[in-house]
Amino acid sequence: MDSLITAAARALAAGDPLGALNRVALRDDAPALALRGIAMAQLGDFDRARALIKSAARGFGAKEALARARCVVAQAEIALGSRDLAWPTRALDHARATLDAHGDRVNAAHAHALEVRWLAFVGRLDDAERRFATLDTAALPPASQALQALIEAGIAMRRLRTHAARDALDRAARMARRSGIGALMAEVEQAAGLLREPAARVVARGEARLLRLDDVEALFASDMLIVDATRNGVRAGDIVVALATRPVLFTLARMFGEAWPGDASRDALIAGAFRIGHADETHRARLRVEMGRLRTMLRPLADIDATARGFTLAPHRAREVAVLTRPVEDDHAPLLAFLSDGQAWSSSALALALNASQRTVQRALDALASAHKVQSIAGAGAAGSRRRCRVSPRRCCCRRR
Template sequence: MDSMITAAARALAAGDSLGALKRVALRDDAPALALRGIAMAQLGDLVRAKVLLKSAARAFGPKEAVARARCVVAEAEIALVSRDLSWPAKALDTAWATLEAHGDRVNAAHAGNLKVRRLLLIGRLDEAERTLAGLDPAPLPPASTTARELAIAGIAIRRLKTEAARAALTRAAHSARQANIPALTAEVEAASLALKTPAARLIARGEGRSLLLDEVEALLASGTLVVDACRHAVRQGNAMVSLSTRPVLFALARALAEDWPGDVPRGTLLRRAFRAKHADESHRARLRVEIGRLRAELKDLADVRATKRGFALSPQGGREIVVLAPPVEGQDASVLALLADGESWSSSSLAIALGTSPRTVQRALEQLAAAGKVQPLGHGRARRWMTPLVPGFPTILLLPGPLPSD
């Protein structure tokens, strides 16, 4: 390995992208192309970075499997940062296996971190947790340790374990200071905002207020009967009845909970559950059927009793009843929730993350764009979407260790 390549690799590891480029900008050999690609990615030119890394992977010889695998890992991180979830995940698994087989433990662990972060984005928490548990954190440098701790925090936040999330973010901040990379420190600070911003709205006795994440955790552990509009379930302590596949039943449960301890007129329930502007006997008959189904689903948690003008919800044991609602609601709230990270997403990646069809996501994006809540960037296949005026910090892109073959 020549001295300029070594100096450029060290500059990248320290977060000095411009310093690395100065050393390899005029070179077209495989190691220089790879280093230039990582430097361009750190500077935010992800399109150029992908081209350079693909060129580097082709330029490495057949005996340089480790170097090619490192390029694939760098491509995977670019895909993750640019929210290109259609990038072939199997390529990362293959590169990870190659690095493990050749004893490159640092880059192998880095590849594992990337897989965990991708699984987090698409909501596969159990698989992300299993993958993370199988990774050895010992060989990781401070920058990659920070990424690992951010992944741990992300899992804890989604599982409503705020103390574990806060501890992981504290460790991430410590590792980021050790790495001495400003963009990495900024990323940790941005992630920490999740614990300081409203995570949900509490609706109780007709009044609403915002809740932080730790307040949501405390509410769910309090024994209060919670109609959870974030996950479409009714829960009390460890007991939970999921209504995610029963939208009519959940609409009825929420309407009854919002007006508790009072009752809800039948006409209001018909409008909320069936969107019936003019109810006839068939609607009223269906309401009776659905109320019976809801009563059967909630029998261990609450009773649905009939009143003179409608129905009311009565919790077992005289508990309080509240509604836990998302901070932003509406048909397209889930799309906005993903775009809130400040990164640019393609419609296909949003569809993958939400588990829905691309056309459904495109319709939602068109409606949000018409309302001025999102904005498109680019055209055709290159089009991306993001929320306007949201400051975003680029995820740090590091490929630890030397790129050329040893």
């Protein structure tokens, strides 16, 4: 490897993409193309980066398995950065095995971490945790250790383990400072800021207040019965009743939680659960059927007692009832949460991350675009001609930079 390639590689490792480009920008051999592609990815030009890495992979011969494997890892990282979640994970597995076989521990661990990030992106947290537990970071450089700690913190936050998240973020901050990479230090600081921001809103006895992530963790550890509108379930301690697939039952449970310790009237329950303005006997009969189903579902946690006006929730052991919601109530809040990372997402990637159909996501994007909350931008490269969207910088307050 010549001196310019070595110097460019060191510049990229130090987070200096412009310094790397100054050394290899006019070269078109395979190693230079690969370094140029990585530099363009660090600068945020993912389409150009993708094309350069593909050219580099073609330029390496069939006997240069190690270099081709590194190109696959770079392509996977570019795909994650551009929120293209449909890239082939089998190719990354094969590349990681090749890197391990050739003793390239740093890039093998990086490939491992990319797989964990992909699993977390698509909501497979159990698989992500299992894969992360097999990752050995002790011998990695500081920048790589910081990235692994960020992944660990992200999983811990989604699991509501705030102490573990803070410990991981502290390690990430130390490793980022040791690496001297400003962009990495800024990313760690941004992640740490999530612990200081409102993560949810709780309604109890008619009063609402915002909660941070550690407050939500404490709420779940308390002896309260919680109607969780962030996951569409009812929980008390370790007992969780999932109602995500029973929207009518969950709406009824939420109305009971918001009315507690009082009762909810039959007319209000019918209007809220069935979305009608005027109730007749058929609706009252349907309400009785749904109430029977909800009583059965909530039997481990609470009873539902009839009153002269309607119904009230009677917890078995919990002394208080609360309703937990997102900080801002919006039908499309999960979609906006993904878009708020500042990256442009394709509708197919959002569908994969949200575990929804692409047509459902497209309808939601159309509604948000009409409200000027997201904007559609042109997409190319691996995403083809699919529409890509991001949060509108003018109208949405949840965009983070």
